[in-house]
Amino acid sequence: DADVTQTPRNRITKTGKRIMLECSQTKGHDRMYWYRQDPGLGLRLIYYSFDVKDINKGEISDGYSVSRQAQAKFSLSLESAIPNQTALYFCATSDPRDRYSPLYNEQFFGPGTRLTVL
Amino acid sequence: GENVEQHPSTLSVQEGDSAVIKCTYSDSASNYFPWYKQELGKGPQLIIDIRSNVGEKKDQRIAVTLNKTAKHFSLHITETQPEDSAVYFCAASNPGGYQKVTFGTGTKLQVIP
Numbered sequence: 001d002a003d004v005t006q007t008p009r010n011r012i013t014k015t016g017k018r019i020m021l022e023c024s025q026t027k028g029h030d031r032m033y034w035y036r037q038d039p040g041l042g043l044r045l046i047y048y049s050f051d052v053k054d055i056n057k058g059e060i061s062d063g064y065s066v067s068r069q070a071q072a073k074f075s076l077s078l079e080s081a082i083p084n085q086t087a088l089y090f091c092a093t094s095d096p097r098d099r100y101s102p103l104y105n106e107q108f109f110g111p112g113t114r115l116t117v118l
Numbered sequence: 119g120e121n122v123e124q125h126p127s128t129l130s131v132q133e134g135d136s137a138v139i140k141c142t143y144s145d146s147a148s149n150y151f152p153w154y155k156q157e158l159g160k161g162p163q164l165i166i167d168i169r170s171n172v173g174e175k176k177d178q179r180i181a182v183t184l185n186k187t188a189k190h191f192s193l194h195i196t197e198t199q200p201e202d203s204a205v206y207f208c209a210a211s212n213p214g215g216y217q218k219v220t221f222g223t224g225t226k227l228q229v230i231p
Contacts, residue, residue, distance in 0.1 A: 004161070024219070040127070042207060042223040059119075090161050105150050105211060107219060109161030 003027045004110035006091050012116045016036060017030070019078040023091030032074040034058075034109065037088040039042050046089075051073055081117040089113045119143040122210050124222030131198050132230050139225045141208035142190040148210040150218070151184060151191050156205040166193070198229045 004025045013019050024031065034046040045058030047066040055066055065087060067075045078085055091110040121144040131137045143151075149170035154162035168175045168182045168191065176184050179198075184191040195202055208222040 040223055042122075043123070043221040045218075062205075066212045092161075105152065105167065105219075107162075109163065111159070111161050 004091060004093055004108055006089075006110040006113050008113060009111065010114045012083055012118065014118050015082055017117075019079050020113070021089055023076070023093075023110055024073045025072050025074075025091075025093045025108075027093055027095070028070065028071075028094055029095045029108070030091035030094060032068070033063060033092040033094070034064075034074070034076045035090045035092065037069045037090060037112075038059070043090065046076065051070075078117075079113075081115075083117045086115060086117045089108050107114065120148060120210055120212070120218070120220040122222040123230060124208050124210060124225060127223065128226045128228070130228045133198060133200060135198055136203070137195045137198055137227055137229075139193045139206055139208065139227075140190060140193050140212075141192070141222050142188075142193075143210040143220075144189065145210065145212065146186075146213045148184060148220075150211040151182070151210050152211070153180075153193050153208045154209065155199050156207065156222075158204070159182060164209055195204065195227075196226075200229050203227055203229045 007022045030051050033048045035043045037043050043061050046064050047058050049055045049068045050095050065077045090112050092107040094107045126139045140225050151207050152167035156162040157163045166177050166180050180194050181194045206225045209219050211219045
């Protein structure tokens with residue numbers, strides 16, 4: 001089973017609609033991230049969360065909100081979707097518990113959600 | 119903040135040839151440089167990384183080099199195979215309290231059989 005799952009995998013919606021993308025992980029990691037990927041722009045950070053009570057804005061948070069319902073769940077919402085939010089969205093996790101562990105800096109990505117806003 | 123530039127954006131090589139992807143970074147405080155491979159329909163996956171106290175690291179057919187003075191690092195893939203076809207992202211990180219990772223814009227590698 002996948003360690004980081006995202007639902008839905010594909011979504012087409014209309015301008016103005018509210019959309020929620022969900023992410024679940026079984027890795028037991030405290031830190032979770034939401035990125036968007038656009039052609040030619042790479043991966044850009046939207047929000048990140050250190051734990052259930054710690055949520056922070058990334059470089060492109062405008063128009064988005066998040067909810068950390070549990071250690072394993074991190075949801076991204078578009079309150080009123082607009083066409084330039086059409087992109088591929090990725091959730092990721094990381095494990096900060098051991099600074100000297102090879103896993104300390106590695107981010108584990110979900111399979112992505114392709115969102116189209118018409 | 120950190121800025122990571124990656125070149126080329128697309129790269130086509132014949133099977134068996136080598137491929138090189140280059141990145142530059144701007145923040146001298148960055149000290150961790152991972153490379154991620156994204157296969158079609160999947161999320162990026164770490165393939166190799168290098169820390170700033172090391173100049174080169176190799177893992178079978180892939181190697182990374184780092185020049186801290188010039189602030190650039192490169193990914194080298196030798197004896198390329200069709201399964202190496204993917205999008206590759208470089209990244210730079212200052213693993214302080216936040217572990218902020220700044221990604222490059224990606225290189226689409228096509229290995230022609």
